[in-house]
Structures are given as C-alpha cells and as structure tokens.
Amino acid sequence: MTSPLNTLRRIVRAEKSPAEERCDMCAERVAPDHQHLVDLQSRQLMCACRPCWLLFADDNAHQRYRAVPDRVLAVDPPALDDQQIPVGLVFLFRNSARDRIVALYPGPAGATESELDIAADDPAFxxxxxxxxxxxxxxxxxxxxxxxxACYELTGRLRTVWRGFDGGQEARDAVDEFFTRLAGKVGRGK
Ligand SMILES: [Zn+2]
Ligand SMILES: [Zn+2]
Incomplete structure (x- = not known):
C-alpha cells in the first residue's frame, strides 16, 4: 500500500535527480543548469530545453509562455520603507496581467506574495x-x-534552513552566499 507521504517522497526524490530532468514542453532530457519558461496563465515555472526556450524568447510575442532570460544586473534599490521589507529581503517583479509590482517575501513556508503600493515607474523597475x-x-x-x-531557487533553499522570525544565521549565510554568486554573474547573459 502506498501512503500519500510515500508518494510525496517519491516525487521529491524524482525532482532532485538531475538525470531525470526533462523539458516540460517536448520531454527532451535537459542538463542540470537548463533554462525555464513562465506559463503566464498558471504562473508556473517550466523546465525547457534550449530549442523550446528560444521559441518563446521574443519579448514582444503575445504568447502563453515566456522565456526566462539569464542576464544579471546590479541596480539601485527601489525606494522601500522598512515595513515593506520586514525580514530585510524581498523579491519584486512586475505582473503583466495585473499591471502591478508584486513583492515576494521568503520564509519558512516558501514565499508570501503581496501587491506593493509602490510606483511602478520607480527607475529601479x-x-x-x-x-x-x-x-x-x-x-x-x-x-x-x-x-x-533565481528567486524560486533561493526561496527553496531558504525554506529548508529557515528558523524563527527572521530566518536565523543559516538563512542569512544562504542569502549572503546567493548574493555573492549573483554579483559574480553581473554583465553576463542578456
Ligand atoms: Zn523542449
Ligand atoms: Zn527546471
């Protein structure tokens, strides 16, 4: 008999095995550092092989799927007050369907999403x-x-190490390590 917990464990294990990772569009095998697409209807992140990724790489195409680019830029932080960043870390993205800036706060249960009352024309965006x-x-x-x-990756990492209200030392170390890695990627990709 298979309990729900066993099934869940099996899924988790399958997802962690790089040899099993496949393109969600065409089922081709993909390398561990493969690229992703966003499904704009379900807001899901999908794994993609290079040819499928390229199909959706045009910013101006009105399609259900959109390729996640790989560039990293250092930018001036937007004007936020401390209440808008209770744990000192926030991810901000622009939701095209709602035409809003949405904030994701990482935490022990993954990420909490909230719409920010922030000017979308802040130069940072x-x-x-x-x-x-x-x-x-x-x-x-x-x-x-x-x-x-990258936000999903960091969120997943933090969820496993988060302690207490602010995440604790292990979470802070994970964040520092992640930002150091981001800094090393600045200017590459497009
Ligand atoms: Zn594919
Ligand atoms: Zn993937």
Whole structure:
C-alpha cells in the first residue's frame, strides 16, 4: 500500500535527480543548469530545453509562455520603507496581467506574495521584464535584477534552513552566499 507521504517522497526524490530532468514542453532530457519558461496563465515555472526556450524568447510575442532570460544586473534599490521589507529581503517583479509590482517575501513556508503600493515607474523597475525577471533587494545593502527562477531557487533553499522570525544565521549565510554568486554573474547573459 502506498501512503500519500510515500508518494510525496517519491516525487521529491524524482525532482532532485538531475538525470531525470526533462523539458516540460517536448520531454527532451535537459542538463542540470537548463533554462525555464513562465506559463503566464498558471504562473508556473517550466523546465525547457534550449530549442523550446528560444521559441518563446521574443519579448514582444503575445504568447502563453515566456522565456526566462539569464542576464544579471546590479541596480539601485527601489525606494522601500522598512515595513515593506520586514525580514530585510524581498523579491519584486512586475505582473503583466495585473499591471502591478508584486513583492515576494521568503520564509519558512516558501514565499508570501503581496501587491506593493509602490510606483511602478520607480527607475529601479525601468529595465525589469514583466513576469520573467525580478529585483532581489537586500534592505540597506544592494539589489540585483535577475532571472525569476533565481528567486524560486533561493526561496527553496531558504525554506529548508529557515528558523524563527527572521530566518536565523543559516538563512542569512544562504542569502549572503546567493548574493555573492549573483554579483559574480553581473554583465553576463542578456
Ligand atoms: Zn523542449
Ligand atoms: Zn527546471
């Protein structure tokens, strides 16, 4: 007999095996550092092989799927007050369907989403591609424009190490390590 917990474990294990990773569009095998698409209807992130990714890489195409670009830029942080970043870290992206800036706060249960009362014409958002890129902001420190799948990756990592209200030391170390890696990617990709 298979309990729901066993099934869940099996799914988790399958997702962690790089040999099993496949393109969600055509089922072709993909490398561990493959690219992603955003499904604009379900807001899901999908794994993609290079040819499928290229199909949806045109910003101006009105399609259901949009390729997540791989550029990373260092940017000036947007004007936020401390209440808008309770744990000192926030991901901001532009939701094209709602034409709003949406904030994601990482935490022990994944990420909490809320619409921010923030001017979408803040210069920090000028280069942000809707739905597929995010600003990762550390309050009082730095901000990067990065692929939105980077936010999912960091959120997943933080969920496993988060302790207490502010995440604790292990979460802070994970964030520092992640931002150092982002800084090393600035200027590459497009
Ligand atoms: Zn494919
Ligand atoms: Zn993937």
């Amino acid at each position: 000028a280069q942000l591609r809707p739905d597929v890129e995010a600003l990762l902001v550390r309050q009082g420190r730095d901000a990067y424009l990065a692929p939105i799948d």
